[in-house]
Amino acid sequence: MSIGVTLQLETDVLIIGGGMAAGWAAIAAAQGGARVIIADKGYMGTSGVTAMGGPNHWWIGPDKARREEAIARQSEKAQGLGDPEWMARILDLTWRTLPSLAPHYPFGSDGAGGTYYSGVRGSEYMRAMRLAALEAGVTVLDHHPALELLRDDEGRVAGARGHALRARQDWEIRSHATILATGGNAFRSGLIGSHTNTGDGQLMAAEAGVALSGMEFGPSWSISPAWASTRTLPYTGAVYYDADGRELDIPPSRAAGHAHHRALGHAMLAGPVMADLSHAPEALRPILRHIQPFTPAPFERRGIDLFRDRFPVKLFGEGTIRGTGGLDLADDECRTSAPGLFAIGDAATRELVAGASSGGGAVNSAWALSSGRIAGTAAARESLARKGASAPVHGLGRIAIAPHQADRAIDAAAIHRAVDHEIHGYAHVFTRDEASYAASGERLAAIWGELSAHGRARGAALVSLRETAALVAGARWTIAAARGRKESRGLHQRADHPEATGPTHRQLVSGLDTIRINTQQAEFA
Amino acid sequence: MIAQILADKCNNCAQCVNVCPTFVLDDGPHVPVVARLDACQTCYMCELYCDQDAIYVAPDQFAVEPGADPLPHLGVIRRDHGWDRPGEAGHLDEYRKLGPLLGAGVEIAARRYQAQRRSV
Numbered sequence: 001m002s003i004g005v006t007l008q009l010e011t012d013v014l015i016i017g018g019g020m021a022a023g024w025a026a027i028a029a030a031q032g033g034a035r036v037i038i039a040d041k042g043y044m045g046t047s048g049v050t051a052m053g054g055p056n057h058w059w060i061g062p063d064k065a066r067r068e069e070a071i072a073r074q075s076e077k078a079q080g081l082g083d084p085e086w087m088a089r090i091l092d093l094t095w096r097t098l099p100s101l102a103p104h105y106p107f108g109s110d111g112a113g114g115t116y117y118s119g120v121r122g123s124e125y126m127r128a129m130r131l132a133a134l135e136a137g138v139t140v141l142d143h144h145p146a147l148e149l150l151r152d153d154e155g156r157v158a159g160a161r162g163h164a165l166r167a168r169q170d171w172e173i174r175s176h177a178t179i180l181a182t183g184g185n186a187f188r189s190g191l192i193g194s195h196t197n198t199g200d201g202q203l204m205a206a207e208a209g210v211a212l213s214g215m216e217f218g219p220s221w222s223i224s225p226a227w228a229s230t231r232t233l234p235y236t237g238a239v240y241y242d243a244d245g246r247e248l249d250i251p252p253s254r255a256a257g258h259a260h261h262r263a264l265g266h267a268m269l270a271g272p273v274m275a276d277l278s279h280a281p282e283a284l285r286p287i288l289r290h291i292q293p294f295t296p297a298p299f300e301r302r303g304i305d306l307f308r309d310r311f312p313v314k315l316f317g318e319g320t321i322r323g324t325g326g327l328d329l330a331d332d333e334c335r336t337s338a339p340g341l342f343a344i345g346d347a348a349t350r351e352l353v354a355g356a357s358s359g360g361g362a363v364n365s366a367w368a369l370s371s372g373r374i375a376g377t378a379a380a381r382e383s384l385a386r387k388g389a390s391a392p393v394h395g396l397g398r399i400a401i402a403p404h405q406a407d408r409a410i411d412a413a414a415i416h417r418a419v420d421h422e423i424h425g426y427a428h429v430f431t432r433d434e435a436s437y438a439a440s441g442e443r444l445a446a447i448w449g450e451l452s453a454h455g456r457a458r459g460a461a462l463v464s465l466r467e468t469a470a471l472v473a474g475a476r477w478t479i480a481a482a483r484g485r486k487e488s489r490g491l492h493q494r495a496d497h498p499e500a501t502g503p504t505h506r507q508l509v510s511g512l513d514t515i516r517i518n519t520q521q522a523e524f525a
Numbered sequence: 526m527i528a529q530i531l532a533d534k535c536n537n538c539a540q541c542v543n544v545c546p547t548f549v550l551d552d553g554p555h556v557p558v559v560a561r562l563d564a565c566q567t568c569y570m571c572e573l574y575c576d577q578d579a580i581y582v583a584p585d586q587f588a589v590e591p592g593a594d595p596l597p598h599l600g601v602i603r604r605d606h607g608w609d610r611p612g613e614a615g616h617l618d619e620y621r622k623l624g625p626l627l628g629a630g631v632e633i634a635a636r637r638y639q640a641q642r643r644s645v
């Protein structure tokens with residue numbers, strides 16, 4: 001990596017990732033007087049799951065009683081693992097901040113003479129975030145994936161190295177504060193917009209010694225046509241049939257949750273499952289394309305009337321995007337345990353606001369916005385206080401960069417299939433028990449061992465191989481954390497421990513070659 | 526996956542090369558080149574950002590599909606978004622209905638399931 005570095009930059013705040021959390025962090029840091037660089041693996045505006053989505057934000061006006069009621073409801077969903085103080089902060093920050101995007105985002109009507117703020121369409125939202133960041137003076141580097149963090153001789157994270165895909169050159173950016181906003185890990189499930197969500201930030205932070213929390217709360221799933229993941233708006237009223245036209249007994253999603261997905265997954269093991277949307281709300285049909293213009297395309301381009309014709313469906317795993325797991329935070333300004341390194345959005349744990357329930361949806365969006373604002377403000381302050389400081393640095397990346405044995409070709413496609421099987425295999429993921437977790441963990445450990453010993457690449461090939469490593473690491477943390485929590489709670493459901501038995505504890509998972517589990521009593525239970 | 530960049534419509538502005546989140550395209554002499562199709566996630570962003578309506582993304586995200594006629598579909602996603610309209614044009618006025626319509630679908634499924642349970 002160190003040879004052939006041709007692009008060298010220096011900044012106050014480096015943000016790795018270009019989704020909504022990155023955007024809000026960048027704007028906040030720039031407003032705090034810092035020079036800010038965003039280095040995104042894709043293109044800031046289209047990359048990540050938000051651009052294809054439609055994030056609704058947790059949205060309660062500044063009425064004390066209504067906010068307390070919302071926090072109480074969310075705390076109940078969080079099942080003893082949420083932090084009401086964090087919830088109050090993100091409610092307040094989201095309410096005050098989101099409307100500031102109005103110069104760049106065409107907020108629609110609320111139907112009552114006012115403006116509808118809480119739900120935004122992803123493609124316009126991310127276009128607006130890019131424009132707002134550029135207007136604030138942020139430097140945006142597209143197609144600049146980061147590969148490893150840098151640490152200086154004082155022990156602080158001091159920037160990152162990566163590869164510029166279009167220019168085909170390595171880069172090194174020195175910074176006084178670094179924010180990981182690389183999103184969650186979708187384990188290459190094919191979930192809409194998630195191809196870049198391979199958990200790169202979690203891998204880089206783990207190499208800096210940072211632990212993760214909440215990794216056991218998943219998986220979550222979204223249903224879509226078998227040939228294309230879409231948003232799920234039209235499917236909530238679906239009726240499901242087998243290939244012979246017999247209606248399947250699928251408990252509805254709201255009441256059943258886990259049982260809904262288990263029934264669908266097991267039916268899909270037996271053969272194609274067909275969805276019938278003819279019961280979908282009448283009001284939806286004429287306006288679907290105006291709400292979600294991407295959703296009709298996969299049907300129209302196949303000549304299918306989605307509200308009349310039956311079509312095969314598949315469950316797309318949502319990984320840690322709708323799970324809650326991510327990098328553990330050491331303080332209320334989104335610092336990690338590694339000095340100089342912050343984590344925000346889906347790269348960070350959502351356990352603080354989602355607890356054991358899904359981090360997906362409105363609470364998660366409010367978290368992304370708020371954690372971005374909080375970390376951006378703190379990183380600007382911290383970096384400006386350190387202006388001028390400069391110590392020698394070294395790269396922290398090891399996997400695929402510095403293998404400890406001879407180089408050997410790595411079959412990345414086979415590894416991706418193996419990760420897919422362990423995380424998404426319908427035959428075992430809905431009925432997990434100790435033996436099943438142990439077997440998954442052993443298979444993934446063997447893959448990690450091979451990668452760790454022999455994997456090495458450079459340039460764009462290194463970007464891909466690091467993604468592969470991050471997928472495996474994320475899968476191992478997920479399995480280890482789920483195995484460690486010997487109960488069922490929220491999204492974490494085990495066949496051998498079907499009840500929430502407590503005590504209510506948080507679980508940290510850490511390490512790469514050897515994975516460790518630590519538990520701590522939740523302070524908010 | 527991205528299937529066609531129509532040479533008679535493309536002005537080679539390379540906006541699609543810029544905006545592709547998974548870096549599928551390279552610059553080309555006349556039109557951009559699909560260089561890494563295996564990285565295409567079928568997100569339609571290249572279509573949305575193409576102001577010449579010169580790109581057709583085929584709907585299957587797992588396999589290459591032969592032979593569809595792209596013409597009826599060119600620019601539809603872009604027009605449905607109102608992508609080029611000014612901010613005050615009201616094209617997101619229906620957006621507030623997303624949440625209630627999601628909920629209505631969930632209710633329909635729950636009621637129907639309940640009714641069937643009772644009739645068994």
